[in-house]
Amino acid sequence: MDDKTLVKTLDFQLDVQSDNEGLLYDATLEARRVYNETIRLAKEGVDWDSISRHLEDDADLVKNTVQRIVAKALGAMENYLEYDDFGRPSHTKDDPYPLRANYEEGYTLSLTDDSDVAFRISAKPYKHVRGVLKGSDAHLDLLKTALTCDEWKVTTSETLWRDGNPELHINIRNTERTVRDKQDSRTVVGMDVNEDNVALTALSKDGVEDTLVIDFPEIKFERHRYFTVRKRVQNAGKESIHDTLEGREERFVRDCLHKVSRQIVKWSQQFERPCIVFEDLKELRDSIDYGTQMNRRLHHLPFRALQFYTSYKASFEGVPTAWIDPAYTSQRCPMCGHTERANRNKKRFKCRGCEHQDHSDRGASVNIAVKGVKKHQDWNVPALNSLPVVRKVRRQASGAVDAPTVTHPTVRGSLADGRSGVSN
Numbered sequence: 001m002d003d004k005t006l007v008k009t010l011d012f013q014l015d016v017q018s019d020n021e022g023l024l025y026d027a028t029l030e031a032r033r034v035y036n037e038t039i040r041l042a043k044e045g046v047d048w049d050s051i052s053r054h055l056e057d058d059a060d061l062v063k064n065t066v067q068r069i070v071a072k073a074l075g076a077m078e079n080y081l082e083y084d085d086f087g088r089p090s091h092t093k094d095d096p097y098p099l100r101a102n103y104e105e106g107y108t109l110s111l112t113d114d115s116d117v118a119f120r121i122s123a124k125p126y127k128h129v130r131g132v133l134k135g136s137d138a139h140l141d142l143l144k145t146a147l148t149c150d151e152w153k154v155t156t157s158e159t160l161w162r163d164g165n166p167e168l169h170i171n172i173r174n175t176e177r178t179v180r181d182k183q184d185s186r187t188v189v190g191m192d193v194n195e196d197n198v199a200l201t202a203l204s205k206d207g208v209e210d211t212l213v214i215d216f217p218e219i220k221f222e223r224h225r226y227f228t229v230r231k232r233v234q235n236a237g238k239e240s241i242h243d244t245l246e247g248r249e250e251r252f253v254r255d256c257l258h259k260v261s262r263q264i265v266k267w268s269q270q271f272e273r274p275c276i277v278f279e280d281l282k283e284l285r286d287s288i289d290y291g292t293q294m295n296r297r298l299h300h301l302p303f304r305a306l307q308f309y310t311s312y313k314a315s316f317e318g319v320p321t322a323w324i325d326p327a328y329t330s331q332r333c334p335m336c337g338h339t340e341r342a343n344r345n346k347k348r349f350k351c352r353g354c355e356h357q358d359h360s361d362r363g364a365s366v367n368i369a370v371k372g373v374k375k376h377q378d379w380n381v382p383a384l385n386s387l388p389v390v391r392k393v394r395r396q397a398s399g400a401v402d403a404p405t406v407t408h409p410t411v412r413g414s415l416a417d418g419r420s421g422v423s424n
């Protein structure tokens with residue numbers, strides 16, 4: 001089947017001086033003009049091969065950037081002419097257009113002594129914008145790896161505006177590995193990420209193969225603890241201690257998440273041709289309310305980070321990943337399809353439709369796997385008449401994982417063991 005070269009896009013904010021922001025902005029407007037001109041000339045029937053040469057002389061951008069924008073615009077025209085699936089490209093828009101560039105032609109990167117990543121973007125001929133990249137640890141880690149090892153190559157980038165701030169999106173490519181096509185999977189692993197655990201369910205044509213719940217209460221505990229300590233320090237006006245604490249907490253959480261994600265991928269690989277499926281949690285996260293301040297902290301981690309680390313490590317093993325819409329994944333009964341609202345305060349799901357009771361995060365992971373099969377696979381979701389026991393393991397702060405500690409049989413229509421060991 002169609003294996004894909006492993007490419008990742010990493011997103012960063014650009015920390016630039018304010019006078020340079022104007023230069024960047026002008027360049028993205030000039031990029032829009034080049035895009036518009038390309039489309040206009042192509043519509044007029046000008047020979048496509050001559051458009052780039054014509055605009056390179058005329059545009060106030062570096063040559064490589066003009067070439068990349070012309071190629072992108074002609075790609076849009078070609079798509080329109082061949083498939084007519086995105087509508088006829090417009091040549092009259094006036095918003096900024098991303099500055100596209102090849103690595104070491106339109107932009108360069110380097111590691112600084114403080115182990116930051118410095119950038120230099122050729123916004124215009126002989127006019128460079130310099131500064132340091134800001135972004136999540138996960139993306140910075142990967143970029144640094146790409147800059148220092150042979151296995152990864154930094155390739156193209158786009159400079160663009162998001163909410164009025166400049167960003168640099170950088171593509172990196174693995175030179176050795178490929179990822180299996182996600183539509184060619186025999187097992188779909190649904191992954192439900194929560195504040196203190198992740199639930200995984202492997203679903204194949206034959207039904208649910210297995211469920212694993214990895215608890216990581218230390219992460220929740222540490223984050224709440226550091227939040228409280230930080231708050232106190234902050235109130236005392238000691239900003240530098242505050243920053244140190246923040247770094248320490250984030251390192252701790254990041255290390256835990258690295259270990260958990262490694263385990264997720266390893267577990268998934270025991271099944272035939274796995275594809276790991278995540279839910280896009282934006283809406284879900286917005287519905288959690290711990291108060292504004294706490295929300296801001298919790299929203300950062302660990303959801304996205306765990307998904308990102310897992311997706312990265314999975315691709316590294318050639319395992320594809322996919323995304324699904326999170327609507328109702330935690331309220332829907334995986335057995336009968338009944339939707340149970342506001343019944344998920346505890347770790348127990350009880351269906352008023354069919355009496356099915358289960359670990360609620362397992363239920364969510366089953367639903368995610370089901371959605372993953374429907375969206376990406378050409379085989380049918382099997383009837384789910386029974387679910388295997390939930391195995392629970394606990395991620396220790398030291399990094400070791402206990403042997404399964406609690407098993408939890410699920411019997412439809414009745415609860416085999418009233419305790420079941422899964423209550424909080």
Ligand SMILES: [Zn+2]
Nearest residue numbers: 333336351354
């Ligand atoms: Zn039900």
